Amino acid sequence: MPPKAHMKFGDGATAAPSSTDKSTTAGKQNPFSNTYGFKTSSRSSQSNGGKKRARDCSPKISGKGEAQEGLKPESSIAKKQRINGPDSGFSLQKPARVLPNGVMGKTIKGTNHSKAILPNQKAIHRAAEDLKKARAELPIARSKMDIRQKLRRNDVLLLNGETGSGKSTQTPQFLYTEPWCKKQLIKIQNKDGRAEEVAVGGVIAITQPRRVAAITLAQRVAREMGCTLDRSTKQGEVGYAVRFDTVVPRGMKIKFLTEGMLLQEMLNDPYLRQYSAVIVDEIHERSMDVDLISGFLRLLIHGDKRGRGGVPLKVIIMSATLDLGGLKTFFAKPETKPDYEPGKNHDVFRKEAIKSSKKSKEDILSDGKAPARFGKLKGPLANETKSLPPKVELPEESSSEDDEGVAKNGVAYIHVKGRQYTVKTYYDEKPTPDYLDNMLKTVFQLHVAEPLPGDFLCFLTGQDEIETLKIQIEEWALKLNPKLPKIKVMPLYGSLSPDAQQAAFDKVKERYTRKIVLATNIAETSVTVSGVHVVIDCGKSKVKQYRPRLGMESLLNRPISLVSAIQRQGRAGREISGKCVKLYTKEAEEKMEHDEKPEIMRSDVIEAVLKMKARGVDDVLNFPLMDRPDIVAMEKALLQLHVMDAIDDNGILTDAGKKMASYPLPAAYGRVIVEAAKNDCLVEAIDVIACITSDSEIFLQPKSEEDRLEVEEHRKLINHPKGDILTYLTTLRKYVQEEQQNRLDWCKQHMISSRAMKMAVMIRRQLHQTCKSQKILKELPPSDPQPFKEPLPTQEDTLLKTFVKAFVSKTALMGGDGLYVTTLGRNPVYIHPSSVLYGRKLEAVLFLEHVFTMKSYGKKVSAVQANWIEGALLGNRDCEKEPGES
Numbered sequence: 001m002p003p004k005a006h007m008k009f010g011d012g013a014t015a016a017p018s019s020t021d022k023s024t025t026a027g028k029q030n031p032f033s034n035t036y037g038f039k040t041s042s043r044s045s046q047s048n049g050g051k052k053r054a055r056d057c058s059p060k061i062s063g064k065g066e067a068q069e070g071l072k073p074e075s076s077i078a079k080k081q082r083i084n085g086p087d088s089g090f091s092l093q094k095p096a097r098v099l100p101n102g103v104m105g106k107t108i109k110g111t112n113h114s115k116a117i118l119p120n121q122k123a124i125h126r127a128a129e130d131l132k133k134a135r136a137e138l139p140i141a142r143s144k145m146d147i148r149q150k151l152r153r154n155d156v157l158l159l160n161g162e163t164g165s166g167k168s169t170q171t172p173q174f175l176y177t178e179p180w181c182k183k184q185l186i187k188i189q190n191k192d193g194r195a196e197e198v199a200v201g202g203v204i205a206i207t208q209p210r211r212v213a214a215i216t217l218a219q220r221v222a223r224e225m226g227c228t229l230d231r232s233t234k235q236g237e238v239g240y241a242v243r244f245d246t247v248v249p250r251g252m253k254i255k256f257l258t259e260g261m262l263l264q265e266m267l268n269d270p271y272l273r274q275y276s277a278v279i280v281d282e283i284h285e286r287s288m289d290v291d292l293i294s295g296f297l298r299l300l301i302h303g304d305k306r307g308r309g310g311v312p313l314k315v316i317i318m319s320a321t322l323d324l325g326g327l328k329t330f331f332a333k334p335e336t337k338p339d340y341e342p343g344k345n346h347d348v349f350r351k352e353a354i355k356s357s358k359k360s361k362e363d364i365l366s367d368g369k370a371p372a373r374f375g376k377l378k379g380p381l382a383n384e385t386k387s388l389p390p391k392v393e394l395p396e397e398s399s400s401e402d403d404e405g406v407a408k409n410g411v412a413y414i415h416v417k418g419r420q421y422t423v424k425t426y427y428d429e430k431p432t433p434d435y436l437d438n439m440l441k442t443v444f445q446l447h448v449a450e451p452l453p454g455d456f457l458c459f460l461t462g463q464d465e466i467e468t469l470k471i472q473i474e475e476w477a478l479k480l481n482p483k484l485p486k487i488k489v490m491p492l493y494g495s496l497s498p499d500a501q502q503a504a505f506d507k508v509k510e511r512y513t514r515k516i517v518l519a520t521n522i523a524e525t526s527v528t529v530s531g532v533h534v535v536i537d538c539g540k541s542k543v544k545q546y547r548p549r550l551g552m553e554s555l556l557n558r559p560i561s562l563v564s565a566i567q568r569q570g571r572a573g574r575e576i577s578g579k580c581v582k583l584y585t586k587e588a589e590e591k592m593e594h595d596e597k598p599e600i601m602r603s604d605v606i607e608a609v610l611k612m613k614a615r616g617v618d619d620v621l622n623f624p625l626m627d628r629p630d631i632v633a634m635e636k637a638l639l640q641l642h643v644m645d646a647i648d649d650n651g652i653l654t655d656a657g658k659k660m661a662s663y664p665l666p667a668a669y670g671r672v673i674v675e676a677a678k679n680d681c682l683v684e685a686i687d688v689i690a691c692i693t694s695d696s697e698i699f700l701q702p703k704s705e706e707d708r709l710e711v712e713e714h715r716k717l718i719n720h721p722k723g724d725i726l727t728y729l730t731t732l733r734k735y736v737q738e739e740q741q742n743r744l745d746w747c748k749q750h751m752i753s754s755r756a757m758k759m760a761v762m763i764r765r766q767l768h769q770t771c772k773s774q775k776i777l778k779e780l781p782p783s784d785p786q787p788f789k790e791p792l793p794t795q796e797d798t799l800l801k802t803f804v805k806a807f808v809s810k811t812a813l814m815g816g817d818g819l820y821v822t823t824l825g826r827n828p829v830y831i832h833p834s835s836v837l838y839g840r841k842l843e844a845v846l847f848l849e850h851v852f853t854m855k856s857y858g859k860k861v862s863a864v865q866a867n868w869i870e871g872a873l874l875g876n877r878d879c880e881k882e883p884g885e886s
């Protein structure tokens, strides 16, 4: 609870809550204490439509107004909302049902099941019509013909446009009717040399770094095109594919999908035959998958097109913060001799980008006027400053075209200037050590000052911070002056259920309420969170870092890059002019790295190498990567794959390797599955892997001592003395022995994430099916619930040995000084407090994850035997020794 001394906001002199940290309170006295509320009518009368609405939304007025809104003529504000916002048009009419794409539907009498809603076609088309005007006003609309022309004459287009200019939603819609986008029946020669007729093209793929962006963009584009899109859609022009959720309707022309899904599709369709074009969106994120996709696309554009019957694949690369120089040379026709050097692009990009950022400092996002609300501020918002331009100019020669508009190097380029709405940026005056505390205060300062409608989107580093801040905001909100708008806090992070994620995007339904979305960087690119006017950026994010010395990956909290700062800022000003409040100084921004190092250069590349091999790349060292990791790292990955039997002595993918690559899992878990199939513990191994690779932690941490004692009591029944692997096995089996309707209670009792368990069950089902189709699982296990069966001690050891085989690099032995040292590298490692083995001294341990905080910790730890490790290192699968034997 916040300290009692906190006054209610609006109680008079000090509206800002007091802080335990006096230094951060200084200079942060709430400047709005006398200006909030609805009395100062002069402010409201000066306001724009949004501010006027704040008055309309005061409880008294809105109470009356809302009841009659459906009858009232549509106000100009409501009309504006309807045009710009996804749901606002219908919120006035109180439909009985709203379809997942935000469009009204009719319910068939006698049923209330959502699938039974017949979409009201007229309403859908009217919604699309209403959006037309807003679409026509997007900056990219002016480039429509140019984009079409360039792609008629060239196969590659680099499209650089500012955040919110309309790239993701409009580009595929400009292209799907193009003549080159028609599906064609083509005769090709198949592997056996025989002629075969295949369909090529007809669909445009557009990749997104994250599932939430793929789904929300698909829904928006469907709405703009006047078609339905939900899980029951059978016919329609727009679809999407993300893990565990694919909607691919008949007649689909545009498909949003995650980068991982496109790579997965390439396993079965290496020539991407179903596509006429692939749009790679947000390439600046430089995930490992996008780097691999870029390499494969380069091979498809410039290589042998026989697999596509000679039909070219168009490639469009898009970003607001695109590194153009390197990409131009990367995709250029080899015969034009671009000065592309694999593995060296990141530095080239960086130099060009920094040079360009320094060259031009005009504020392209700002309208140049001080915003009325912040004109006389003190404290963190006082230092109003102009934002850095997010664009990077393309070097002159690259746009050179012949008279027909054909780019000499095959790579066309378009820069879309401007965005629809302005964004004002504000910086902290001085650095603050506790960004969470700073965020909390800023949220309330702005809440008091900012009119409704106007939701906030706050960027934080991870789930824990988000959940902590959510509780704090909700506690503080209880103390607010009741005249102020209510607050609804919506978390948004990767491991939330899709429905919970979607809720953060929906317009808030409660009256006189401000939505405050607390997000990780999953909301950083591509997305439009409806209703958001203000972005608050903590300036940090969690970054995965490979530590070659330790041979392990860790998650580190780091300042974001300039590119991320621009993207975060770009989440404001999408439906109306906005503000971005940065919880760092202008100087700190100037010192930011231009961009994040590409993932492939800071990660263990074993996954990348396996993915390349599985997609037919024999010579991985010469695969065209924009940036190639250190040759030593690549060789190490090849060696690891060889040790795992994924590749043979000649570097050719083995059957085991093919299987490993087919699971949507890190290579080592794939290896566990292959090994478990041999050791007759496949079903058990799948249960454990499903829990571990669920997208959030299964075991929740008790928040109080009381909770801890209670949970410990319940968890005694699932905690296993041999460690976390067997604890996961017990947990999943105890969970699925419960009837569906009891599972939530069971999870609550054991403080287990019900959401994570549901995901684990889905992963488990997917793995059972894949293994069955690979014939390593004879039959699918009987469906749940099944009675709990404890494995025999020998079965437990077999399972642990199987994991040791795949994770031998993550084992440690007890040293003479009572500390664990890793088997490879001899580095000290400690058992993490979250492990059931915390504090135990054992002969040897296996840990599946590693984190580096104050110390080097192993997580998900199991007790193993030194001779199993030795056996695994020697590749001796049959190294048998009884427990306790020295």
Ligand SMILES: Nc1ncnc2c1ncn2[C@@H]1O[C@H](COP(=O)(O)OP(=O)(O)OP(=O)(O)O)[C@@H](O)[C@H]1O
Pocket: 084, 085, 086, 138, 161, 162, 163, 164, 165, 166, 167, 168, 169, 170, 216, 220, 319, 320, 420, 525, 526, 527, 528, 530, 570, 573, 574, 575
């Ligand atoms: N889900 C949505 N709800 C409401 N408006 C949306 C939605 N998606 C897009 N828009 C509108 O369309 C505009 C263009 O969005 P789009 O995603 O195409 O831009 P973009 O150039 O790809 O931006 P970014 O580079 O930030 O991803 C937004 O600024 C917003 O006005």
